[in-house]
Amino acid sequence: MTESYPTTPSAPSRRSTLRAAGGGALLLGLGLTGCRSAVSEAEAPAGKAGEAGKAGAEPRRGGTLTVAVNTDFTPSLLFAQSGQSLQHRLIYNTLTRYDDRLTPQPELATSWEYAKDGRSITLALRSGVTFHDGRPFTADDVIFAVKNLQNPLRAAQLRATAAAVTGFEKRGDHELVLKLAHPVNNLFDLFEFMIITDPNSVEDAVTGKRLNGTGPFKLTKWSPGSGLSFTRNETYWQPDRPYLDGVEFRIVPQADALLSSLRTGQSQLSFSVPGKNLTVVASAPDLAISEYSTGGGALYLGVNTTVAPLNDKTVRQALAWGIDRERILQQVLGGYGLASATPWPKSSPAFTEAGRTHYTHNPGKARELLRSAGHTRLDLPLLHINLPGETALAEAVQYDLRQIGVHVTLQPTDPATAQKNLISQTMPGLWTMSHSFAQVQPSTLAVSAYPFNEAKNTSKYRSAAYTKVVREAWTAPADGARANTLRQQITDTLLDEAFIIDLAIRGAVQVSAKKLHGVTLNKFSYLNLDDAYLAG
Amino acid sequence: MSGYLLRRLPSALLVLLLASFLVFAVLRLVPGDPAAVLAGPDASAATEAAIRAHLGLDDPLPAQYARWIGGLLTGDLGPSYAIGGQTADLIGDGIGATVELTLGALLFVVVLGAAFGIVGATSRNRWLRGAVRILTTGALAVPPFVTGVLLVLLFAVLLGVLPPGGRVPLLTAPDLGVQYLLLPALCLALPSAAVLGRYLEDSIGRALAEDYVRTATAAGIAPRRLLWRHALPNALPPVVTLLGMQTGHLLGGAVLVEAIFAWPGLGQLAEQALVRRDYPVVQDLLLLLVTVFVLVQLLTDLVHARLDPRIRWE
Numbered sequence: 001m002t003e004s005y006p007t008t009p010s011a012p013s014r015r016s017t018l019r020a021a022g023g024g025a026l027l028l029g030l031g032l033t034g035c036r037s038a039v040s041e042a043e044a045p046a047g048k049a050g051e052a053g054k055a056g057a058e059p060r061r062g063g064t065l066t067v068a069v070n071t072d073f074t075p076s077l078l079f080a081q082s083g084q085s086l087q088h089r090l091i092y093n094t095l096t097r098y099d100d101r102l103t104p105q106p107e108l109a110t111s112w113e114y115a116k117d118g119r120s121i122t123l124a125l126r127s128g129v130t131f132h133d134g135r136p137f138t139a140d141d142v143i144f145a146v147k148n149l150q151n152p153l154r155a156a157q158l159r160a161t162a163a164a165v166t167g168f169e170k171r172g173d174h175e176l177v178l179k180l181a182h183p184v185n186n187l188f189d190l191f192e193f194m195i196i197t198d199p200n201s202v203e204d205a206v207t208g209k210r211l212n213g214t215g216p217f218k219l220t221k222w223s224p225g226s227g228l229s230f231t232r233n234e235t236y237w238q239p240d241r242p243y244l245d246g247v248e249f250r251i252v253p254q255a256d257a258l259l260s261s262l263r264t265g266q267s268q269l270s271f272s273v274p275g276k277n278l279t280v281v282a283s284a285p286d287l288a289i290s291e292y293s294t295g296g297g298a299l300y301l302g303v304n305t306t307v308a309p310l311n312d313k314t315v316r317q318a319l320a321w322g323i324d325r326e327r328i329l330q331q332v333l334g335g336y337g338l339a340s341a342t343p344w345p346k347s348s349p350a351f352t353e354a355g356r357t358h359y360t361h362n363p364g365k366a367r368e369l370l371r372s373a374g375h376t377r378l379d380l381p382l383l384h385i386n387l388p389g390e391t392a393l394a395e396a397v398q399y400d401l402r403q404i405g406v407h408v409t410l411q412p413t414d415p416a417t418a419q420k421n422l423i424s425q426t427m428p429g430l431w432t433m434s435h436s437f438a439q440v441q442p443s444t445l446a447v448s449a450y451p452f453n454e455a456k457n458t459s460k461y462r463s464a465a466y467t468k469v470v471r472e473a474w475t476a477p478a479d480g481a482r483a484n485t486l487r488q489q490i491t492d493t494l495l496d497e498a499f500i501i502d503l504a505i506r507g508a509v510q511v512s513a514k515k516l517h518g519v520t521l522n523k524f525s526y527l528n529l530d531d532a533y534l535a536g
Numbered sequence: 537m538s539g540y541l542l543r544r545l546p547s548a549l550l551v552l553l554l555a556s557f558l559v560f561a562v563l564r565l566v567p568g569d570p571a572a573v574l575a576g577p578d579a580s581a582a583t584e585a586a587i588r589a590h591l592g593l594d595d596p597l598p599a600q601y602a603r604w605i606g607g608l609l610t611g612d613l614g615p616s617y618a619i620g621g622q623t624a625d626l627i628g629d630g631i632g633a634t635v636e637l638t639l640g641a642l643l644f645v646v647v648l649g650a651a652f653g654i655v656g657a658t659s660r661n662r663w664l665r666g667a668v669r670i671l672t673t674g675a676l677a678v679p680p681f682v683t684g685v686l687l688v689l690l691f692a693v694l695l696g697v698l699p700p701g702g703r704v705p706l707l708t709a710p711d712l713g714v715q716y717l718l719l720p721a722l723c724l725a726l727p728s729a730a731v732l733g734r735y736l737e738d739s740i741g742r743a744l745a746e747d748y749v750r751t752a753t754a755a756g757i758a759p760r761r762l763l764w765r766h767a768l769p770n771a772l773p774p775v776v777t778l779l780g781m782q783t784g785h786l787l788g789g790a791v792l793v794e795a796i797f798a799w800p801g802l803g804q805l806a807e808q809a810l811v812r813r814d815y816p817v818v819q820d821l822l823l824l825l826v827t828v829f830v831l832v833q834l835l836t837d838l839v840h841a842r843l844d845p846r847i848r849w850e
Contacts, residue, residue, distance in 0.1 A: 038699045038715035039692075072808055075620030080576040152586040155576045159583070208620040224619060224626045225808065226633075226703070226800030252701060252798040253807075260688050260700035261798070416568030416813045423572050423584050456580065 039264070063534040064246040065516065067527070068258050068267035072251050073228055075208035079154035081193070081436065081524050086271065089526035090230055090247060091132075092195035092213035095123070095142065096188055097522050100294070100347060102440070104188040108137065108196055108214065118183030118477065120167075125174040129237045131198050132218045139176040143168045144199040146178070149190075157437065157448045161190045185478035186441035193524050216242040216530050227251050243518075243533040255388070262287060268513035268534070271525070274389055275334030281511050291336050292508040295345030296525050297436045299328065299393055301501040302451060306460045307429045310380070314373040316498035319430075320359040322366035322404040323397060329504045332392045338505040342491055343438035343445060343452075345505045349478075350442035350487040358495045366404040378406045381428040383421065386412035393503075394432045422450065422458050431458075434506065439523050441478060442487045446470040451500050459499035466493050540841055541834070548830045555826040559819050560601050569593060570617040570813040591617055604819060613820050618812035619805075623820050626805055634790055634801035636706055636713075640721030641786050645728045645779070652733025653775075657740035658763060668733070675730035680789060684723045684796035691719060701798035720797040724789055728782040735778050739771035746770070773844040780836025784829050 071084045078088075096104040096112075104112075111124045129137040148154060149162035156162065167179030178187075197205055198212040205211050211219045214237065217230035228249040232242055250267055252258040255274050261267045263284055273281055281287050301319065309315045325339035341359040344351040370376070380401075384394035391412065398408040411428060413421070421427050437449040446452045447470065451459070454470040473486035494500060508521055518531035571588035588594055592603070607614050613623035656668045675683075692700035698719055706713035743749070744767050752762055791803035802821060809817035 036709075036711055037697075038704065038712045039696055072619070074618065074812075076574060076616075076618055077576065082576060152583045153590055155574055155583055155587065157576060206620065207615060207622070222621075223629055223800060224621065225630055225804040250702060250798060251800065251804070253804065254795045254798070256685050257688065257701045257796050257798055260692055261702075264692050264696065264700050266699060266702065414568065415811055416570075416573050417566075418568075419575075420568040420572040423575060423581055425581075450580065453580070 058535075059243050059518065059531070059533040060535045061243050061533070062245050064248060065244050065269060065529065065532065065534060066248045066250055066267040068252045068261045068270040068272065069227075069249050070251070070253050070255070070258060070272035072225060073208070073222060073249070075206050075211075075222075077155065078197075078206055078211075079149060079156045079195070081157055085525050086527040087219070087228055087230075087249065088195050088524075089215060089522060089528050090217040091211050091215045091219050092197060093129075093215055094193070094195060094522070094526075095191035097528075098188070098192055098440070102347065102349070104191065108142075109191065118180070120177050120179045121187060122171075122175065122177045125176060126237065127174050129214050130235055131214055132212050132233060133198070133201075134235075135198065135200075136173075137196070137214050138173040139170045140173075141196055141199065142176055143170070144202075145194050145196050146190075148197070148199075148202065149194055156193075158186075158190050158193050158444070160447050161186055161444070162194070183475050183477075184443075185474065185476065185483070186444045186447070189440040189444045189523075192440070192522055195526075217244075217247055225251060238530060241530050243531070244529060247529060262511055262513075265513070268516050269519060270511050271508055271521075273509065273511045275332055275336060275509075276392075278334040278336060278509065278511075286514055288512055288514050289336075290510045290512070292510065292521050293338075293345065294347040294439050294508075294523060295338070295505040296439055296508050296521075296523070297434045297506045298340070298343050298345075298438060299332065299432065299434050299503045299506060300343070300451070301397055301503060302427060302431045302433060303459055303499050303501065304427055304429050305497075305499050309373065309375060309378065310429050312373050313497060314369050315375065315378075316501070317359075317496075318366040318369035318373070318404065319401065319406065320495075320498045320501045321362045321369065322406065323359075323400045323501070323503060324361040325359075325503050326361070327400075328393065328396050331396060332389060333504060333506055334509075336509045337507045339503070340505050341495060341502055343435065343494070343500075343502045343505070344442065344491070345439055348438060348442060349483075350438075350491055352488075352491070355491050355495065359501075361400075363400075363403050370405060376405055380406060380408055380430050381411050382408045383411040383413050383418060383428050383431040385415050385418050385433070387415070390432065397430075397432055397503075425456070425458050425460055427458050435500075438505075442490065443470075443474040443478075446490060447474050452494075457499070461497060461499035463493070463497070466490075466497075469493065541838065544834055544837065548834060551830055552823070552827060556605065556823055557601075559822045559826075560597075560604065563813075563815055563818060564597060566813070568813050570815060573618055573812045604816070608820070608823075614816050616809070616814050616817050618814040619808060619817060623816045626817060627802065627820060627824065630800060630802040630805045632705060633703055633799060634787070634794075634803065636703075636717065637720055637724065637790055637794070637799055637801055638783070638786050640717045641724040641728070641790075642783060644721055644725030645732055645782060645786070648725065648729035649732030649736060649779075652729065653736025653740060654763075654768075656733060656737035657744070672730035672733050675726040680723055680727065680792055681796060683726055684720075684793060687719045687723055688796070701796070703799055720793050720799050723796070724786055724793045727789070728785055732775065732778060732782060736771065736775050739775055740767055743767040743771040769843075773840050776839050776843065777836055780832050783832050787825060787828060 069084060069086060073084055073087055074082060093108045095107060095109040097107050099105055108126050108129060109123045110126050113122045125139055131137060146162050146165050149156040149159055161184055164180050164182060164184045165178045166181045169177035196214060201210050201212045208222050216233050216236045218233050219228060220231050221229040230247040232245050252261050255277060258270060258272060259277055259280060262270055278289060281289055303310050303316050305311055329335060329337055329339040340356040342355040382394055384390050394410055398410060401408050435449050435451050438445045446454055451457055454467040469486060469489045473490055476482055476486060508525060512519060515534050517533055520528045522528060571584050571591060571593060574587050575584040616623050616626055619626060652668050652672055656665055659665050688700045691698040699716055703716050704712040749762060749767060752766060790801055791807055794801045794803040806821045
């Protein structure tokens with residue numbers, strides 16, 4: 001086109017081009033080298049050098065830990081378990097915390113004693129604990145915390161357990177009796193879940209204005225869409241803790257950007273790396289992967305039991321036989337987790353190897369069952385959330401079911417709509433999703449996780465026998481032969497009725513810089529940095 | 537000029553009113569609601585119903601619309617349903633980041649677009665013109681999420697000279713802030729710079745083909761003076777209109793780029809709010825976006841009218 005012009009003014013001369021290039025380089029250079037470097041600022045050494053002995057050999061004080069998260073803090077969900085509960089244990093404490101064997105350990109409650117009839121529990125509370133604003137922690141704060149979770153507006157998943165507490169008897173500021181309407185065996189799940197908030201500022205807390213707790217860090221700033229900043233609580237009740245001066249949460253929604261953030265040292269900890277990206281992390285020399293095998297969630301295939309032919313138990317069982325769980329574990333979870341036909345992780349008292357492997361990948365048996373139910377080909381809809389991991393799961397299920405003659409049409413749906421369908425029981429024939437609450441006392445799953453609820457669940461499965469065993473498993477003592485029998489009955493019902501077909505237990509996978517030590521998660525994925533330090 | 541502005545104002549206000557209806561209605565037509573999101577994945581229908589009543593979502597739609605518009609007119613944007621905090625604070629926190637990113641990208645669009653256009657239209661070097669053409673084709677064809685990943689891989693992971701994401705506000709620490717801004721602004725700017733460059737190339741080409749250029753050339757005016765003093769000013773008015781439209785594209789494209797570079801702007805806020813059906817935040821953000829569009833168009837038309845007097849006289 002330019003050839004036809006009568007005159008062609010000269011392009012910028014070589015000299016002017018060089019001048020412009022030089023100027024540009026100078027400007028860029030000013031940004032990149034003349035002033036501070038954003039890269040080296042972010043990688044600034046952690047901890048105060050020389051304060052401790054050998055690097056990494058023992059805890060050392062100081063430094064700021066940056067945690068990469070993929071979703072923002074949602075203060076309105078402060079009292080519900082959500083995808084982002086990491087910050088809870090930094091700001092707040094809980095009454096007790098479980099060890100790896102589900103034995104409760106003291107936190108704000110130092111000891112406890114159940115009444116013989118199981119209708120009350122006496123708690124001794126820690127003295128000398130103060131909230132971040134300096135107010136002392138007392139039994140009134142525990143009474144408020146329980147009553148707060150009884151409020152439906154708080155949307156707390158353990159509301160049923162909180163509601164079982166019907167009376168309070170205060171014996172001074174640091175001793176409290178909780179009276180129960182009926183015995184429950186998951187009270188310590190509630191104590192692990194229930195953060196102790198300041199009653200005077202709770203309304204400010206649920207709008208994100210002021211979060212006042214007794215935890216190791218004070219929230220200094222929440223910048224929506226950007227992150228959270230915490231500073232050390234100098235008056236924390238645990239002596240010499242925490243070691244870190246501060247913690248920063250940085251929101252990095254995109255998986256590749258999150259990975260880059262870890263690889264370039266911009267952040268040192270994340271629990272949000274998708275399974276398929278974990279192989280990349282495994283090859284990075286400065287990063288380490290560790291897995292919390294207690295399992296905070298599980299992938300499942302939900303079945304609407306009121307839709308023909310899924311109202312036939314044989315068809316549901318055929319689907320359960322038709323899915324290759326091991327492949328799902330590898331492809332969707334990157335190999336981190338446990339392929340399982342039951343919801344229970346290995347740490348659960350309800351876990352059995354026989355239950356886990358009750359359904360294995362057996363397309364022949366699946367086809368045989370379908371034939372026995374009078375079907376050679378089925379066409380079914382499957383709803384899934386339109387996010388990468390969830391789509392991968394739905395596609396894996398679709399592939400496996402096609403091999404047994406079940407042709408699945410995927411219905412990608414946004415999270416809010418899927419959530420609405422779940423609660424309002426308007427799911428199509430099949431759906432894939434994840435659930436939690438199998439990582440604590442088994443009774444909690446059937447009482448508090450909606451997909452399993454005996455009274456009302458998305459599968460529209462109802463059975464007087466299931467209701468009876470669930471209620472009994474909740475109110476019977478947690479230990480002993482009777483408890484084991486009841487758990488086994490729940491597991492047997494789930495496997496036999498197959499209204500929720502469990503596929504794999506998802507392990508909480510921690511990716512961290514090798515110089516970071518002492519990080520733990522509680523059973524509800526609250527991040528505990530009491531003993532964390534940066535060294536090495 | 538003020539008369540021209542006054543003539544344009546009523547239509548701008550009408551657009552805003554219609555947009556408010558549309559935004560409100562469309563959000564209500566989208567399945568899912570904030571109460572279900574707030575209730576959490578394991579909630580019962582009773583919990584969801586209690587939350588819906590608390591948020592006033594049981595009220596008739598006209599009452600909800602009136603409450604929203606009434607709040608806007610009195611400067612009360614109300615609380616966010618799902619994210620937490622006041623909507624005004626949420627938008628206030630994000631707006632600085634988005635303005636920074638958009639202005640940074642706009643600067644790249646103008647500089648790169650002008651360079652692409654002028655070199656493409658005037659260079660006698662075939663190789664240079666070819667290189668610009670390949671560059672603009674690439675910038676148009678490769679989607680920002682790929683460009684973003686490539687930029688991060690090159691400058692952050694391999695070379696390690698720029699941070700892969702995040703933000704330090706320019707006003708807080710300009711030396712650090714500019715380094716955080718470079719990659720997302722460039723990523724956001726590239727497609728628009730390519731469009732602008734091609735349009736400018738064409739526009740300069742047409743201006744250079746005009747008779748007055750031949751006359752000026754015959755009169756012995758230097759080619760460079762011809763380009764800068766005569767051809768370029770005549771080529772500019774439509775390019776300014778295009779730049780106005782591209783500003784809208786930049787605002788829209790910011791959602792994706794903000795996600796790639798963890799840039800805490802309004803795009804990220806909009807995405808979060810939409811996923812959670814946080815009606816007040818989404819409504820206010822969309823209306824704000826429409827208002828900015830309308831203002832940019834008004835401004836563009838004013839500049840266009842300033843550059844081309846014929847527009848004012850119409």
